[in-house]
Amino acid sequence: MNYQEPLAYGFNQIIKHYARFPWYLPLPANLEHGWTPRDHALVTDLKTTKPLMLVMSRRRKAQWQKKSKIPAQIMGSPFIHFKNLRKITQNKNAKGTIVFPAHSTFDLKSEYDIEDFCGKIKNLPEKFQPVTICLFYLDFISAKADLYRQAGFEVVTAGCKLANSLDFAKNFYKIIVSHRYCVSNKVSSATFYAVDLGLPFFLLGEKPRLDISKSRDLNIAYLSPGQDCQTGEIAEKLFSSGSRDKISREQKEFVESEMGIGDCLSRGQMNKLLWRYSKQNRYYFLQSISYLLWICYKSLLLNAPWVSILIRIKYKILNR
DSSP: OTTOOOOGGGHHHHHHHHHTOOTTSOOSSEEOOSOOOOSSOOHHHHTOOOSOEEESSHHHHHHHHHHOOSOEEEOOOHHHHHHHHTTOOOOTTOOSEEEOOOOOOSSOEEEOOHHHHHHHHHTSOGGGOSEEEEOOHHHHTSHHHHHHHHTTOEEEOOOSOOTTOSHHHHHHHHHHTTOSEEEESSOOHHHHHHHHHTOOEEEOSOOOEEEOTTOOOGGGGGOOOGGGSHHHHHHHHHTOSOSOSSOOHHHHHHHHHHTTTTTSOOHHHHHHHHHHHHHHTTTTTTTHHHHHHHHHHHHHHHHSTTHHHHHHHHHHHHTO
């Protein structure tokens, strides 16, 4: 059913807003769902039936073109488009540090010594205090959240990866704009969003161990530690220089390159591109009714009040 589109984090809605493309029409493109240091196109993306692929950066476009004949264009980072469209800036009275610990998923467990990590966070200089811990939703509903609370930290989450919704992006930026610095034990998408907003970022603590023994994700089969690929090595070296209160030129340039800032299509170019592929593939007519039915079904199914309960049940079953 080629009217379907990636819904996690509301990327589909953000790109439509950015391109001034009708919300009620299906995107004629597949989208990358976040930053990755991997030096290859993701297996799940290569299985797309869409006539167009939208990627984050020049690096990712080149990697896509090595594996697929489907045309690719640079959309840049949807979250950064969201930030710019909403004119989101750091609060004038921002203070302290927001910490994004390496997170787990249903298919991957991120393991590290939380007590040791908390100790290192507490030992940060006074200017980095107070500290808020922002956990991915699955970690937020796990025992990890209690360990951070017991250590005296405020623990928050941006919520589930809400489908066809801007709530996750709204929550994420609402959390980070009130802080001056950003810390993690792993370079992730949050790293780039924070630096783009003006928050200096640095790595702290031991590198997390990844347990993929129970994974069913096709992409995980190609997973290796971040330092095993060139981009991962660059990222870790750039942000492993210890606690810092300024963003270096090298860090800024790296973030801009990986997020497609300066390389991505403009709003007008994106609008023309989406309409061209929609018309060529008759998405705007034959698929619109099926799309609306599908999007309503998915939105009700994945954004309903009981979703968090179902996620908790699934998480407990998988972690018995």
